[in-house]
Amino acid sequence: MKRKVTLKQIAKELDVSISTVSKALRNSVEISEDTRLKVQAFAKLYNYRPNNIALSLKNRKTKTIGIIIPEIVHHFFSKVISGIESVANKRGYNVIVGLSNESFAKEVINMEMLANGSIDGFILSIAKETLQQQDYHHFTETINQGMPIVMFDRVVNDIKCDKVIVDDSQGAKLAVNKLIENGCKNIAIVTTKDYVSVGKLRTQGYLEALEDHKIDPKASLILKVHDQLLSEDHLDSLEIEIDNLFKNNKNIDGVFAVNELYAITAMKVARKLGLKIPEDLQIVGFTDGVLSKHAVPALTTVSQHGKKIGEKAAELLINNLEREDEEDYAETVVIETELIERKSTK
Amino acid sequence: MKRKVTLKQIAKELDVSISTVSKALRNSVEISEDTRLKVQAFAKLYNYRPNNIALSLKNRKTKTIGIIIPEIVHHFFSKVISGIESVANKRGYNVIVGLSNESFAKEVINMEMLANGSIDGFILSIAKETLQQQDYHHFTETINQGMPIVMFDRVVNDIKCDKVIVDDSQGAKLAVNKLIENGCKNIAIVTTKDYVSVGKLRTQGYLEALEDHKIDPKASLILKVHDQLLSEDHLDSLEIEIDNLFKNNKNIDGVFAVNELYAITAMKVARKLGLKIPEDLQIVGFTDGVLSKHAVPALTTVSQHGKKIGEKAAELLINNLEREDEEDYAETVVIETELIERKSTK
DNA sequence: ATGGGCTACGCAAACGTTTTCGTGTTGACA
DNA sequence: TGTCAACACGAAAACGTTTGCGTAGCCCAT
Numbered sequence: 001m002k003r004k005v006t007l008k009q010i011a012k013e014l015d016v017s018i019s020t021v022s023k024a025l026r027n028s029v030e031i032s033e034d035t036r037l038k039v040q041a042f043a044k045l046y047n048y049r050p051n052n053i054a055l056s057l058k059n060r061k062t063k064t065i066g067i068i069i070p071e072i073v074h075h076f077f078s079k080v081i082s083g084i085e086s087v088a089n090k091r092g093y094n095v096i097v098g099l100s101n102e103s104f105a106k107e108v109i110n111m112e113m114l115a116n117g118s119i120d121g122f123i124l125s126i127a128k129e130t131l132q133q134q135d136y137h138h139f140t141e142t143i144n145q146g147m148p149i150v151m152f153d154r155v156v157n158d159i160k161c162d163k164v165i166v167d168d169s170q171g172a173k174l175a176v177n178k179l180i181e182n183g184c185k186n187i188a189i190v191t192t193k194d195y196v197s198v199g200k201l202r203t204q205g206y207l208e209a210l211e212d213h214k215i216d217p218k219a220s221l222i223l224k225v226h227d228q229l230l231s232e233d234h235l236d237s238l239e240i241e242i243d244n245l246f247k248n249n250k251n252i253d254g255v256f257a258v259n260e261l262y263a264i265t266a267m268k269v270a271r272k273l274g275l276k277i278p279e280d281l282q283i284v285g286f287t288d289g290v291l292s293k294h295a296v297p298a299l300t301t302v303s304q305h306g307k308k309i310g311e312k313a314a315e316l317l318i319n320n321l322e323r324e325d326e327e328d329y330a331e332t333v334v335i336e337t338e339l340i341e342r343k344s345t346k
Numbered sequence: 347m348k349r350k351v352t353l354k355q356i357a358k359e360l361d362v363s364i365s366t367v368s369k370a371l372r373n374s375v376e377i378s379e380d381t382r383l384k385v386q387a388f389a390k391l392y393n394y395r396p397n398n399i400a401l402s403l404k405n406r407k408t409k410t411i412g413i414i415i416p417e418i419v420h421h422f423f424s425k426v427i428s429g430i431e432s433v434a435n436k437r438g439y440n441v442i443v444g445l446s447n448e449s450f451a452k453e454v455i456n457m458e459m460l461a462n463g464s465i466d467g468f469i470l471s472i473a474k475e476t477l478q479q480q481d482y483h484h485f486t487e488t489i490n491q492g493m494p495i496v497m498f499d500r501v502v503n504d505i506k507c508d509k510v511i512v513d514d515s516q517g518a519k520l521a522v523n524k525l526i527e528n529g530c531k532n533i534a535i536v537t538t539k540d541y542v543s544v545g546k547l548r549t550q551g552y553l554e555a556l557e558d559h560k561i562d563p564k565a566s567l568i569l570k571v572h573d574q575l576l577s578e579d580h581l582d583s584l585e586i587e588i589d590n591l592f593k594n595n596k597n598i599d600g601v602f603a604v605n606e607l608y609a610i611t612a613m614k615v616a617r618k619l620g621l622k623i624p625e626d627l628q629i630v631g632f633t634d635g636v637l638s639k640h641a642v643p644a645l646t647t648v649s650q651h652g653k654k655i656g657e658k659a660a661e662l663l664i665n666n667l668e669r670e671d672e673e674d675y676a677e678t679v680v681i682e683t684e685l686i687e688r689k690s691t692k
Numbered sequence: 693a694t695g696g697g698c699t700a701c702g703c704a705a706a707c708g709t710t711t712t713c714g715t716g717t718t719g720a721c722a
Numbered sequence: 723t724g725t726c727a728a729c730a731c732g733a734a735a736a737c738g739t740t741t742g743c744g745t746a747g748c749c750c751a752t
Contacts, residue, residue, distance in 0.1 A: 001492050004462070006738060017702045022740060032700060051463040053402045054738035057707045062399065064442070064464075072428050075636075078419045085418070085445050094459065096410070096442040099431050113440065116350070117397040117708085118410075141393075146347050264640050271642070290421075294610050296617070296642055352708060363732045368710060378730060400708035403737045463738085 005046040066119035075289030083310020100127040121148040162316040163332040171302040171337030172205025175284040184254030188221040190262040202258045283344040297343030351392040412465035421635030429656020446473040467494040508662040509678040512650040517683030518551025521630040530600030534567040536608040629690040643689030
């Protein structure tokens with residue numbers, strides 16, 4: 001077992017100083033061609049690679065991006081990561097992932113753990129619990145210490161930092177407009193509680209679309225799912241809530257769901273109630289994941305281009321990191337949504 | 347913008363030496379209670395946190411685990427990551443993720459990038475291309491340099507390192523036995539080319555199950571999907587191949603698919619051909635992801651407990667890292683599979 | 693012979709820690 | 723008063739780099 005070789009060892013072996021070795025490897029003109037070649041040959045032979053940690057310490061930058069997300073077993077978030085990773089890699093950065101599990105405490109711990117030198121900046125999406133408690137001190141402190149943050153998807157306006165979001169309200173309008181065009185008269189929405197910013201915005205888009213078409217919204221058609229963290233475990237209660245929605249509103253002919261799971265579940269419940277899709281009931285979801293694509297019938301949905309979001313977030317962060325001037329910009333990029341029409345609408 | 351405070355700054359501010367500060371913070375008996383409290387108060391006030399990078403350099407360990415996987419937008423792999431992350435976090439480690447995209451070159455690059463000091467050890471699942479080329483030098487070299495590796499799922503026996511696998515062949519037998527018990531006489535398998543170790547093993551389990559029941563395998567019932575990297579894009583060709591399978595073997599009454607996508611697609615194709623599931627055709631998949639759970643009918647499948655795999659892999663790696671003696675053990679842990687019966691079988 | 697200017701290299705500091713060892717000051721004791 | 727231990731602290735090395743600067747040795751011109 002041969003340990004990694006260091007400059008010091010090469011220097012000793014070749015009987016020169018450490019600085020000579022370092023300079024030789026970096027092709028400094030200070031070093032004679034003779035020794036330069038000798039050193040380089042030796043380094044190659046022993047497969048010398050500079051130690052990243054030492055470089056990080058010296059340069060005071062790690063070339064590593066910290067990602068904090070609520071969960072990773074989730075199509076959208078993993079898509080975003082893949083986007084981040086792709087541009088990060090291209091630009092010579094690594095990504096280190098922390099999971100908050102939607103918990104405020106874990107989000108804080110994770111960020112503190114990484115903020116102490118391990119990374120150069122954060123890309124994150126806020127945990128539900130944090131949104132609920134509205135305690136954002138860990139974000140502001142991080143930023144105050146000079147460590148940039150890029151937020152995506154679940155963001156909060158008060159914090160001055162780069163953000164990448166989709167136009168949720170616009171996407172929702174896309175969806176609801178489609179339902180209206182297709183002749184739906186009683187369109188229900190299955191959404192989250194308001195503290196989830198994206199849920200709120202999508203609900204808002206739903207309302208605007210109705211308004212645009214002079215349709216009065218009905219409170220009974222708005223289901224704000226009572227989520228205990230939206231784990232897949234309490235799927236039953238979700239089904240029950242949706243079931244009640246349908247039973248209390250027999251005339252529903254369109255459903256807009258703010259995420260895949262809600263949409264799929266709505267479809268399942270509707271089918272159990274004997275409704276035909278899309279003949280009796282049309283459904284549009286949000287987020288284009290595997291579920292939507294492979295559902296039967298395939299689900300019409302609003303794609304938010306997760307990968308693109310990740311790519312853009314990484315670009316913003318890295319640009320920020322590599323900018324010379326110390327101005328702190330705070331850009332908000334909106335990624336276009338797109339309605340993908342499949343079989344759950346006419 | 348106040349930068350992170352260092353020992354040196356505290357020392358200067360309090361007019362003591364750096365070593366005194368360090369010792370005071372670590373409650374050394376060498377330091378008088380007086381100065382100890384003073385230093386600690388000051389440190390708390392300025393929210394001092396030791397710099398991870400400096401610690402890593404000094405201790406020659408980073409408390410970070412490198413994960414290299416083929417893709418992250420994938421239910422199984424993200425499950426594994428969540429398992430790794432959970433025990434890593436509990437034991438004070440971070441995880442840094444590299445994606446190979448099934449490419450040999452990217453796998454090598456990623457590993458080299460991380461191996462130079464950034465991490466203490468690897469947990470990885472091998473890229474298809476690597477398996478195809480059978481070039482494993484990057485693994486052996488990494489291990490030779492004293493950096494431990496734990497492989498999971500897609501492993502290769504020649505390499506001496508810890509491994510966490512599921513009993514693929516056993517899991518496949520579970521699935522096929524179920525089909526046989528349920529009365530299937532002509533069971534097809536939709537699998538991968540043989541160089542994907544898990545595909546091969548599952549095929550093997552399929553054959554063994556048939557043999558156990560004195561059923562002669564028929565070559566025409568074995569479809570080894572011609573995958574160009576199994577991206578979701580060339581889904582069409584997958585459908586066509588499965589379509590041909592059914593058309594050339596009208597008597598198929600059971601299908602075992604080695605992954606979710608194959609299973610779902612088989613179901614879709616079967617339905618198009620007018621087959622009723624599970625009446626005319628029973629299907630069992632492998633890997634318990636969202637697709638299986640939410641498919642209609644819900645898919646009977648072999649669960650491989652991805653999260654548990656990740657947890658075990660992390661335990662093995664960290665135990666290895668924190669072991670005192672320098673013996674290099676090489677343990678292989680087999681995680682039990684489980685047949686989850688749902689609606690696609692009788 | 694002196695000075696100047698290259699060339700080719702080494703020294704040392706710096707990044708932020710931890711830890712070993714050395715040492716100045718105190719008080720007690722003979 | 724002199725000795726010694728205990729106490730409280732500082733100096734310095736080490737982890738592995740990079741880099742500004744100093745300088746020894748040489749050649750050439752004056």
